Amino acid sequence: MALLEKPITNIEHLIPQKAPFVMVDSLLGFSDTNVISSLRVLETNIFFENKVLSESGLVENMAQTVALHTGYDYFLKGSPAPTGYIGSIKKIEISMLPQLNETIKTEAHILHEFMGVTLVEITVLSSKNETIASGIMKTVIAS
Template sequence: MILFEEPITDIKDLIPQKFPFVMVDTLLGFSETNLISSFKILETNIFFNNHVFSEPGLIENMAQTVALHTGYDYFLRGETAPTGYIGSIKKMELYKLPELHDVIQTEAHILQEFMGVTLVEINVFNVEKVKIASSLMKTVIAS
């Protein structure tokens, strides 16, 4: 895993999602099978409700971390990031919801990739490096 000396904050062309539906804001590290993103929870976020970043927001953050991996990989090859979607969530564990101004780090580890379907293990951590959520997710590149 290569951790960038200078994190990449201009990710708008690396993922297909657009404001206000962007749930990742920084690319911290990348390898062929791994990616680390971060995201600061703001009051203006559409998934911020009752003083916390909600479960659907965390799921979308996980999926967009996978999309960021795909998008950065395509960027390195000089290609446009593809659109994709969540195919399934096999396992989701939630330990704590992030609160206002928390910065979460999401780590995606690609377990298997075949014909546009990616099986990914994803873990989300708070700034103290305590795991707050995890999932096993399949994402699919739209054809």
């Protein structure tokens, strides 16, 4: 998958989440079946505790990366980003939590997409490009 020529940092219109619940900062890469986002861990993040982004924050970052893919796809087609939710989590593995001011990169690969239900495989990478979390989840577009 190709990275975008320039990261898209104005993403508020591409995801349904609003501050302070936004867990993605920018769109780095996009294709029909893949997306790459980034997030800088800040002290003001609602999931920041004990000097790290919590497990809940990582899971929400994964889900919002998928939402970013859907929202950008809708944007390219001239429609507003739809609202969705996590339908199920099949497996999540977290080996390390990102620290204050670390920028993580989250990559999602769409395995299947049918009638608003998307099955994705997701990997979160540290600023050192090491896998710190991975999982498989389904997201569902609200009708």
